[in-house]
Amino acid sequence: KNQVEQSPQSLIILEGKNCTLQCNYTVSPFSNLRWYKQDTGRGPVSLTIMTFSENTKSNGRYTATLDADTKQSSLHITASQLSDSASYICVVSAVNNNDMRFGAGTRLTVKP
Amino acid sequence: NAGVTQTPKFRVLKTGQSMTLLCAQDMNHEYMYWYRQDPGMGLRLIHYSVGEGTTAKGEVPDGYNVSRLKKQNFLLGLESAAPSQTSVYFCASSYTDQRTIRYFGPGTRLLVL
Numbered sequence: 001k002n003q004v005e006q007s008p009q010s011l012i013i014l015e016g017k018n019c020t021l022q023c024n025y026t027v028s029p030f031s032n033l034r035w036y037k038q039d040t041g042r043g044p045v046s047l048t049i050m051t052f053s054e055n056t057k058s059n060g061r062y063t064a065t066l067d068a069d070t071k072q073s074s075l076h077i078t079a080s081q082l083s084d085s086a087s088y089i090c091v092v093s094a095v096n097n098n099d100m101r102f103g104a105g106t107r108l109t110v111k112p
Numbered sequence: 113n114a115g116v117t118q119t120p121k122f123r124v125l126k127t128g129q130s131m132t133l134l135c136a137q138d139m140n141h142e143y144m145y146w147y148r149q150d151p152g153m154g155l156r157l158i159h160y161s162v163g164e165g166t167t168a169k170g171e172v173p174d175g176y177n178v179s180r181l182k183k184q185n186f187l188l189g190l191e192s193a194a195p196s197q198t199s200v201y202f203c204a205s206s207y208t209d210q211r212t213i214r215y216f217g218p219g220t221r222l223l224v225l
Contacts, residue, residue, distance in 0.1 A: 002152065032211055043116070043202050044155075045214030089154070093211040100210045102154025 003027045004092050006103040021106045023073040023090030031093040033076045037066050038087040082108045118218035124223045125193045133188040133220050135203030143206045144186035148199040193224045
């Protein structure tokens, strides 16, 4: 069973709308959580990183939240643009080694 | 400053053939990694290196070999390709461990027939 589960698997929204992507994890002990954006045919690029003590982190129109107690994170995209169409990958790292666990990603499509 | 580059971008192999994928970085990073990405699954670590001349196994190392003869290059080899190795391969680099990876290379799409 994957230690990082993302939902939904895919999402279609209209340009200008907001959306929220979810990430649940069981990785323990927790070190940090990253959200990556992966454009089609490209490698993932880091959007945000959060440690245990942080519960929110913004990068422009992207805002990530973290609830370490419930082991959940979300990525909120505000006023979506066509260029936001991509896969968004949640990655969680453990403290006691440099192991990283990748979620399968959420495929977001923004339509005009 | 090219960041992380990968060659080739795409390759088709027949079962049993061999090939080498090249990853190069110009950021003077100590750590380099090879991952594979398959549909419906998260990226999985194949091998990694913590410095020139060192290599270590990741989560799915079987069927692959690696070498880090120069700090800036990390090579991934398939000695006898199998259809199960059809995947997209990504390279990454970082100053310290995986937790500091900011971005990955553009990927190599490999099809094994």
